[in-house]
Amino acid sequence: MSGLAMAQQRMTEAGVPQRAIDVFSSFYAKLEQGDSGMIREADVEPLDGIDHAGSLQLSDEECRAAAGVTAVIKLNGGLGTSMGLDKAKTLLSVRPDLTFLDVIVGQVRHLRQTLDVRLPLLFMNSFRTRDDTLAALARYDDLEVEGLPIDFLQNREPKLRADDLTPVDWPADPSLEWCPPGHGDLYTALEVSGILDALLDAGYRYATVSNADNLGSAPDPAMMGWFAASGAPYAAEVCRRTPADVKGGHIVVRKSDGRLVLRETAQVAPEDAPEADDPQRHQYFHCNNLWFDLRVMKATLEARDGILGLPLIRNAKTVDPTDPSSTKVVQIESAMGAAVEVFEGATAIEVDRSRFLPVKTTNDLMLLRSDVYGVGEDFRVRAQVSSAPLVDLDRRFYTTIADFDARIPEAPSLVDATSLRVKGDWRFGRGVTVRGDVALDDSGAAQSVPAGAQLG
Numbered sequence: 001m002s003g004l005a006m007a008q009q010r011m012t013e014a015g016v017p018q019r020a021i022d023v024f025s026s027f028y029a030k031l032e033q034g035d036s037g038m039i040r041e042a043d044v045e046p047l048d049g050i051d052h053a054g055s056l057q058l059s060d061e062e063c064r065a066a067a068g069v070t071a072v073i074k075l076n077g078g079l080g081t082s083m084g085l086d087k088a089k090t091l092l093s094v095r096p097d098l099t100f101l102d103v104i105v106g107q108v109r110h111l112r113q114t115l116d117v118r119l120p121l122l123f124m125n126s127f128r129t130r131d132d133t134l135a136a137l138a139r140y141d142d143l144e145v146e147g148l149p150i151d152f153l154q155n156r157e158p159k160l161r162a163d164d165l166t167p168v169d170w171p172a173d174p175s176l177e178w179c180p181p182g183h184g185d186l187y188t189a190l191e192v193s194g195i196l197d198a199l200l201d202a203g204y205r206y207a208t209v210s211n212a213d214n215l216g217s218a219p220d221p222a223m224m225g226w227f228a229a230s231g232a233p234y235a236a237e238v239c240r241r242t243p244a245d246v247k248g249g250h251i252v253v254r255k256s257d258g259r260l261v262l263r264e265t266a267q268v269a270p271e272d273a274p275e276a277d278d279p280q281r282h283q284y285f286h287c288n289n290l291w292f293d294l295r296v297m298k299a300t301l302e303a304r305d306g307i308l309g310l311p312l313i314r315n316a317k318t319v320d321p322t323d324p325s326s327t328k329v330v331q332i333e334s335a336m337g338a339a340v341e342v343f344e345g346a347t348a349i350e351v352d353r354s355r356f357l358p359v360k361t362t363n364d365l366m367l368l369r370s371d372v373y374g375v376g377e378d379f380r381v382r383a384q385v386s387s388a389p390l391v392d393l394d395r396r397f398y399t400t401i402a403d404f405d406a407r408i409p410e411a412p413s414l415v416d417a418t419s420l421r422v423k424g425d426w427r428f429g430r431g432v433t434v435r436g437d438v439a440l441d442d443s444g445a446a447q448s449v450p451a452g453a454q455l456g
Helices: 003-013 018-032 060-067 100-115 130-137 183-192 195-201 221-230 270-276 294-303 336-341 362-369 401-407
Strands: 044-046 070-076 093-095 121-125 151-153 206-211 234-240 250-254 260-263 284-293 313-318 328-333 347-350 373-375 381-383 390-393 413-422 426-428 433-440 447-449
Touching: 003 018, 018 183, 018 328, 060 100, 060 221, 070 183, 093 100, 093 362, 100 121, 100 130, 121 130, 121 183, 130 151, 151 183, 183 195, 183 294, 183 336, 195 294, 206 221, 206 294, 221 234, 221 347, 234 336, 250 284, 260 336, 284 294, 284 336, 362 390, 362 401, 401 426
Parallel strands: 070 121, 070 206, 121 151, 234 347, 390 413, 413 433, 426 447
Antiparallel strands: 044 250, 206 284, 234 284, 250 260, 313 328, 373 381
């Protein structure tokens, strides 16, 4: 039996929907053929001349009307394994009494009240995040919109052995034999779960989608009004690139047909890297906030038998992500932002950096928990400074949440800081203030910053 047939059988026995198996099979064929997904610099042009969200001029009624037919979707499949978590990252606290989930729910409930709209909130959970997430949301008895659930499940697929592309076996923990197919699975999951049809039947026309760990991407009525008025089938939010953004996916224009294309770092040939990484040439990166017309999405999925044909992302891992010596595997993935190239007439809009606040490391989490950001009555997360300080914590002691929380039970005041670099095992007391540039050096032994200390 071929590797593909073995994978298909495993997915069927696990109850994975046939449409999802078909999408996986199409990606498997690309993998077998050695598809690298490279997008050459000679074949693209820089994106230029797009609108900025700050220049939008829409009436309150236009915004309210658009919000009345828009659904909010949050991608919530991430476990935060890079920070040592084994549960949904969105269960982490942002403030002592607020988690990521609480902030997201607060943003939606605020808009429902101020605009008098239903505004459904849907979470795309993975098989590893669903139970914890639903348990945390259970206390919000007004969250569910009649006729719609508050979540749907991301599909899953077998991890493949790197040596022969057969499904890996891992008896020590069979759950590690499976992985989610990347957030490009959003479109398949919406279709096979019945959510796409349910939204359309309930009168919704548009969807706004973002990562749940990006609290900057609050649902925005002005953006809703803009997308509805644009008539575009699909839109990507983009930010200006800086030299620090070279690893993120950026939007380019394909010369052959003029369509927008998301080019990820893995799709850049080494010889093209200098031009691809130049923020003066390719000015915009994709914030992973996007918009699409539900009717167009349904019609496109039906016309393509559920296969949008997104570019393949070949993700090399080990079957146990915590054990580098475990079997080497390949995870077949795709990016939801890559769908921008599927739809004729797809567009992009520039947004302020404030709509891009992802938390990928404890450095990011420390900033978010500090006074650099405030959480308003509308639950919007806003910077209190013009430029956030640089935080660089010693990975040996602060990479995992457990280590971070043990050493920094309360984030110091950073509103007057320019940078904080910590080398070594430092434990922070409460009420610490950092000003200007501060560097704590490694003495080789555990050290403490006393409560109430003024650094800098």
